[in-house]
Amino acid sequence: MGFKLFGWQGLEFEIPEDWELGLEKGNYANGFIRLDDPMFARLGVNWQTVKEKKVKSPVEFVKELKKTLKKKNKETRFLGETETKVCSHPSRYFRWKSIGEGYDLFWYCRETRRAFAAEFTFRPDEYSQIRPAMDRMIETLRCHTDDRFRNWTLYGLNLQIPIGFKLTERGIYATRVHLFFSSKGASFMIDRIGFGQSVVSETYHGIKEWFEKVYRRELRKRYRGIRFGRFKMARVFGHDALATTSTYRRGILMRRRTVESKAWVCEQSNKIYAVSTSVAGGDGNVNKDLKRMVSSIKCHEQPSEEAVSDAISSEEKA
Amino acid sequence: MLSRARRKPKKPGVTKEQFLRFVPVRNPLVKWDKYPTGEVFLLVPRGRSRRWNILSRFVNVPPDKKVVFDKVGSHIWELCDGKRTVDDIVGEMVHSYKLARREAEAPLTVHLQKLVKRGYVGLVPKGASGRGDLQL
Numbered sequence: 001m002g003f004k005l006f007g008w009q010g011l012e013f014e015i016p017e018d019w020e021l022g023l024e025k026g027n028y029a030n031g032f033i034r035l036d037d038p039m040f041a042r043l044g045v046n047w048q049t050v051k052e053k054k055v056k057s058p059v060e061f062v063k064e065l066k067k068t069l070k071k072k073n074k075e076t077r078f079l080g081e082t083e084t085k086v087c088s089h090p091s092r093y094f095r096w097k098s099i100g101e102g103y104d105l106f107w108y109c110r111e112t113r114r115a116f117a118a119e120f121t122f123r124p125d126e127y128s129q130i131r132p133a134m135d136r137m138i139e140t141l142r143c144h145t146d147d148r149f150r151n152w153t154l155y156g157l158n159l160q161i162p163i164g165f166k167l168t169e170r171g172i173y174a175t176r177v178h179l180f181f182s183s184k185g186a187s188f189m190i191d192r193i194g195f196g197q198s199v200v201s202e203t204y205h206g207i208k209e210w211f212e213k214v215y216r217r218e219l220r221k222r223y224r225g226i227r228f229g230r231f232k233m234a235r236v237f238g239h240d241a242l243a244t245t246s247t248y249r250r251g252i253l254m255r256r257r258t259v260e261s262k263a264w265v266c267e268q269s270n271k272i273y274a275v276s277t278s279v280a281g282g283d284g285n286v287n288k289d290l291k292r293m294v295s296s297i298k299c300h301e302q303p304s305e306e307a308v309s310d311a312i313s314s315e316e317k318a
Numbered sequence: 319m320l321s322r323a324r325r326k327p328k329k330p331g332v333t334k335e336q337f338l339r340f341v342p343v344r345n346p347l348v349k350w351d352k353y354p355t356g357e358v359f360l361l362v363p364r365g366r367s368r369r370w371n372i373l374s375r376f377v378n379v380p381p382d383k384k385v386v387f388d389k390v391g392s393h394i395w396e397l398c399d400g401k402r403t404v405d406d407i408v409g410e411m412v413h414s415y416k417l418a419r420r421e422a423e424a425p426l427t428v429h430l431q432k433l434v435k436r437g438y439v440g441l442v443p444k445g446a447s448g449r450g451d452l453q454l
Contacts, residue, residue, distance in 0.1 A: 038419055040334075156418050175425060
């Protein structure tokens with residue numbers, strides 16, 4: 001069984017390759033994610049910000065959870081309870097059995113002040129498959145990190161986003177992924193559209209027309225009063241990209257801010273990528289962070305070193 | 319009491335697992351062919367309603383309705399060969415269009431639902447024999 005990295009709202013772990021994010025709600029402080037395999041929902045993780053004084057111990061939490069499960073279904077049986085460590089935090093998990101089977105796991109992360117409850121579900125005949133996957137996930141799970149960057153993954157899209165950036169807007173559609181991250185003075189927006197070559201060749205006449213008819217509308221929604229600049233050509237990950245620098249104003253007395261946008265079609269992955277970044281003033285560190293965020297997008301498998309440096313420098317041609 | 323009486327009974331739902339194991343079968347009454355560009359068109363026979371009968375006296379109404387798919391829709395139509403399950407078609411789409419499984423599943427489900435609703439395609443459980451279709 002192959003594994004891949006999964007990252008969402010500061011939670012990172014390895015999951016089987018055929019698992020995908022099925023549902024997500026909330027934000028960094030309180031939220032929920034569900035991971036599904038091609039057929040069933042497999043793992044649900046719930047988190048909540050709780051003060052350390054008020055948090056229940058894993059033993060107490062498990063006891064209460066068992067009561068709740070028993071109330072819901074009287075036929076639920078519990079098959080053992082074990083202590084473990086999740087990302088160096090004391091944790092407790094137990095196995096339950098009713099119509100299906102599952103494992104419930106609880107831990108509290110002091111560093112992020114978040115209490116986590118995870119539930120793995122499977123059919124009795126799948127125990128031998130799920131158990132190793134579950135062990136691997138618990139082993140690799142990181143609920144806090146010393147790094148300045150966090151991993152965010154979604155349907156093959158991997159991003160590295162600085163800790164200060166929050167996911168303020170997202171749209172997860174059939175063939176479109178839209179994520180908007182923002183911090184105090186900067187923002188990063190990424191759109192990835194499937195069936196890229198069909199969209200560019202059949203629906204629109206090239207990436208320029210797509211940008212003008214579709215992406216401009218998106219930018220107008222996010223950055224009010226945006227004034228679009230001229231198009232330039234740039235190289236991003238070895239692709240010819242359309243680049244433009246626009247400006248927008250946040251308030252009447254505020255200076256205009258710049259929005260750098262790039263859009264390209266990745267033939268290898270058959271997708272359109274569009275990235276926009278904005279930063280207030282010339283904050284060098286934020287600019288570096290934004291460049292790293294852009295360079296973390298791997299539009300196709302294993303971009304060469306050259307391509308990554310290409311993305312960072314994005315040498316613009318007139 | 320009245321509102322209770324009006325409440326419709328819930329339709330039995332189909333689980334995702336069941337849906338993925340269905341085999342889409344083309345309606346044998348629907349004729350189809352391909353343009354040289356690769357796009358599939360369907361010729362769907364029109365229902366002979368009273369209105370149609372009256373209208374056809376005055377206007378030349380073609381007996382079939384033409385439905386043209388785009389390239390992706392054409393590909394899906396060709397994959398609905400009565401042998402592949404929905405799951406197999408999802409797999410094909412993931413491979414052909416380089417999509418994540420979930421990205422392929424959602425539009426395919428919507429598209430198949432439309433085809434079923436319009437009667438171009440039927441979903442049969444795997445193992446049940448689907449009748450052959452007519453190709454021009």
